[in-house]
Amino acid sequence: MRYGALEAGGTKMVMGVLNENMEVVRSTACPTRPPDETMEDILAFFEGEKLDAMGIATFGPVNLDMDSPEYGNITSTPKLAWRDYPLYKTIKEALNVPTLVDTDVNAAALAEATMGAAKGLKNILYVTVGTGVGGGLLLDGKLVHGMLHPEWGHIPLSRAEDDPLQRGICPYHALCLEGLASGPAIQSRWATPAKEIPVDHRAWDLESYYLAQLCVTALMTVSVERIILGGGVMHQETLFPKIRAQVKDMLGGYLQHPRVENLEELIVPPALYPDSGLIGAGLLAKAAL
Ligand code: ADP
Ligand code: ZN
Numbered sequence: 001m002r003y004g005a006l007e008a009g010g011t012k013m014v015m016g017v018l019n020e021n022m023e024v025v026r027s028t029a030c031p032t033r034p035p036d037e038t039m040e041d042i043l044a045f046f047e048g049e050k051l052d053a054m055g056i057a058t059f060g061p062v063n064l065d066m067d068s069p070e071y072g073n074i075t076s077t078p079k080l081a082w083r084d085y086p087l088y089k090t091i092k093e094a095l096n097v098p099t100l101v102d103t104d105v106n107a108a109a110l111a112e113a114t115m116g117a118a119k120g121l122k123n124i125l126y127v128t129v130g131t132g133v134g135g136g137l138l139l140d141g142k143l144v145h146g147m148l149h150p151e152w153g154h155i156p157l158s159r160a161e162d163d164p165l166q167r168g169i170c171p172y173h174a175l176c177l178e179g180l181a182s183g184p185a186i187q188s189r190w191a192t193p194a195k196e197i198p199v200d201h202r203a204w205d206l207e208s209y210y211l212a213q214l215c216v217t218a219l220m221t222v223s224v225e226r227i228i229l230g231g232g233v234m235h236q237e238t239l240f241p242k243i244r245a246q247v248k249d250m251l252g253g254y255l256q257h258p259r260v261e262n263l264e265e266l267i268v269p270p271a272l273y274p275d276s277g278l279i280g281a282g283l284l285a286k287a288a289l
Contacts, residue, residue: 001289004051004095005281006042007104008058008087010079010131013038015045018282022115024275034081035090043094054099055284057107057277058087060134064102064145072101098288102136104128105152106143107280108230108270109136114283116271118226125224126270127152127214128231133178135214139222153178157213160206165189181210183233199238208239212246215267219251225259230270243267 003022007014009032016027030041046054061075072088092099102110109118109126118124122141128134135152137144144150154176159165168179169188179185186194190203197203211229218224229243244263251260259266270276 001052001286002050003282003285004046004049004054004097005278005285006054006056006058006091007107007277007281008032008056009104009277010059013042014278015042016278016282017046017049017051018279018285022111022279022282022286024278024282027278032079035085039090042091046095051095051097051285053097053285053288054091054095055107055281055286055288056087056091056099056101057104057281057284058101060103061148061151062087062101062103064149072099098285100284100288102143102280102284103134103149104277104280105134105136106138106145106149107136107284108272108276109138109228109280110143110283111272111276111280112228112270113138113141115279116276117228117268121225123222123224124226124228125152125218125222126228126230126276129181129183129211129229129233130231131183133182133231135218137222137224139224152214152218153182155214155217157181157210160209163189163206177210177214181207181214181233183231186233194233194236197236199236204236204238204242207233207236208242208246211239211243212250215243215247216250219247219255219260226265227267228270229267230273230276234269240267240269 001020003018005016014029016024063070063073074082074085088101112118126136133153167174170176170179183194
């Protein structure tokens with residue numbers, strides 16, 4: 001089998017061909033430009049590949065309603081050129097193979113649960129903390145779409161009293177996760193790129209306070225068995241122990257389960273970084289067949 005995979009991101013597109021074992025046999029990337037120009041590069045990569053199926057892991061919001069004629073359309077993105085762009089339809093018409101679309105984070109969750117940091121688990125959350133914040137949720141072994149798809153990046157949070165920001169940087173919400181904890185939020189708070197903030201700076205205590213709220217919400221609402229935190233900001237490794245400590249504190253001993261006793265295995269980094277999106281897209285292609 002030859003599976004085509006596209007990881008569609010706001011800054012770059014990654015294209016790959018994967019074999020039956022989900023090994024990437026060929027891949028390339030191109031910068032994301034307006035759709036027509038970008039699609040030319042994407043389709044040129046897959047031309048002549050004799051694919052059996054195709055998987056698309058994309059930035060959102062995206063229409064995931066398989067009964068809708070707009071399935072696989074990008075919807076209300078701030079990337080204006082891509083608004084309402086029929087990503088699925090364009091690729092499906094050009095390649096003419098079974099094709100599935102999901103969010104980039106759902107695809108990453110699927111990949112980590114199939115062969116990565118949550119291998120064998122059926123209830124997991126994958127969250128990326130980068131330029132934006134997004135999460136993919138697998139429950140009872142199925143990716144959750146719901147009405148649209150969950151928007152973990154925009155869950156409301158309690159503001160820390162000592163936060164120099166009075167409100168987060170999200171244009172829609174005063175106090176949401178992305179507005180308070182994304183890379184650009186950190187940069188705006190401390191007037192320094194997140195990458196350059198020293199490991200002993202209190203920026204990381206504040207960051208873990210917000211990410212711990214996310215983890216507690218996920219544990220209390222959908223009762224996931226593992227939370228994978230990835231994305232550029234999580235390169236700051238001091239965050240993991242700080243988040244776990246805050247989660248323990250916030251749970252207040254309420255949840256009784258061996259997994260909660262072992263937060264080192266409950267809240268973990270990804271295992272497939274930086275390929276989880278592409279592998280996830282490959283798994284979507286396999287599912288499309
Ligand atoms: P994107 O979300 O655009 O796909 P990334 O996941 O790489 O990209 O996230 C980019 C963000 O991560 C930037 O805001 C950057 O400042 C931040 N970042 C990158 N490396 C680090 C690091 N070592 N420590 C903290 N933040 C980092
Ligand atoms: Zn928001």
